[in-house]
Amino acid sequence: MAKLSRGQRRGAGTMALLVLVLLSLALMLMLALGFVAMPSASHGSSADVVEIKLPSHRHFGANPLSRWVEVLSWEPRAFLYHHFLTEEECNHLIEVARPSLVKSTVVDSDTGKSKDSRVRTSSGTFLMRGQDPVIKRIEKRIADFTFIPAEQGEGLQVLQYKESEKYEPHYDYFHDAYNTKNGGQRIATVLMYLSNVEEGGETVFPAAQVNKTEVPDWDKLSECAQKGLSVRPRMGDALLFWSMKPDATLDSTSLHGGCPVIKGTKWSATKWLHVENYAA
Numbered sequence: 001m002a003k004l005s006r007g008q009r010r011g012a013g014t015m016a017l018l019v020l021v022l023l024s025l026a027l028m029l030m031l032a033l034g035f036v037a038m039p040s041a042s043h044g045s046s047a048d049v050v051e052i053k054l055p056s057h058r059h060f061g062a063n064p065l066s067r068w069v070e071v072l073s074w075e076p077r078a079f080l081y082h083h084f085l086t087e088e089e090c091n092h093l094i095e096v097a098r099p100s101l102v103k104s105t106v107v108d109s110d111t112g113k114s115k116d117s118r119v120r121t122s123s124g125t126f127l128m129r130g131q132d133p134v135i136k137r138i139e140k141r142i143a144d145f146t147f148i149p150a151e152q153g154e155g156l157q158v159l160q161y162k163e164s165e166k167y168e169p170h171y172d173y174f175h176d177a178y179n180t181k182n183g184g185q186r187i188a189t190v191l192m193y194l195s196n197v198e199e200g201g202e203t204v205f206p207a208a209q210v211n212k213t214e215v216p217d218w219d220k221l222s223e224c225a226q227k228g229l230s231v232r233p234r235m236g237d238a239l240l241f242w243s244m245k246p247d248a249t250l251d252s253t254s255l256h257g258g259c260p261v262i263k264g265t266k267w268s269a270t271k272w273l274h275v276e277n278y279a280a
């Protein structure tokens with residue numbers, strides 16, 4: 001083996017130092033962009049509050065710390081992403097959808113076709129997947145937070161519920177062969193609240209077990225919402241729940257409904273995700 005001369009050894013030392021400096025710079029850059037998270041104090045004392053930092057935090061602009069994930073339930077598997085959308089994004093979805101709202105329909109479980117129904121009295125419209133840059137960005141964020149690629153999602157459905165309008169408890173998975181031809185069964189749903197609602201309009205899971213003494217402000221929930229685990233609509237929050245269990249069987253505890261709006265107007269956007277690519 002050749003012996004290094006004094007000059008070559010000094011060269012190697014300089015090189016090692018240079019590599020160290022470059023590595024430190026790269027780490028600092030990654031920290032700044034939010035790819036790597038430093039441990040930081042949690043928001044509350046509750047052990048159920050988990051602060052996560054994903055690469056998609058770079059979508060979030062200022063103050064990503066106000067965004068956090070709440071584990072609502074394991075049966076059904078339901079999670080609330082607080083401040084998932086910005087106010088501008090919520091308003092954008094409403095304004096894009098508003099001109100094309102039509103009376104909502106439900107799927108006929110015998111034929112698989114859409115039909116009018118008294119169990120669902122909202123108005124709504126489907127947006128195209130990747131319809132504009134804002135929608136594309138939101139769909140990317142949904143993919144990042146559900147770990148399901150955007151290609152497996154249907155176009156967003158924006159819904160408007162006026163006073164007394166509701167959606168009776170139902171499953172998001174299909175009971176017919178017709179609707180599973182494209183993309184297979186629905187695996188999960190992301191329900192984003194685009195407006196605040198003064199009273200009512202909660203999303204309720206009537207099959208979930210709840211201990212009402214552990215629910216804050218239980219008496220402020222509507223009568224409908226007291227029938228199960230419920231989520232109060234709040235602008236920008238996103239509810240993720242799974243229609244399928246990890247063993248790929250259908251989860252009957254994912255039964256859910258939209259409680260009647262009592263005061264105000266509820267706007268929401270739904271993203272249905274399938275087990276396979278969905279041709280949109």
Ligand SMILES: *[C@@H]1O[C@H](CO)[C@@H](O)[C@H](O)[C@H]1NC(C)=O
Nearest residue numbers: 209210211212213214215216
């Ligand atoms: C409901 O929660 C309260 C407070 O945590 C507890 O004391 C009570 O035993 C719970 N009830 C049931 C039926 O689990």
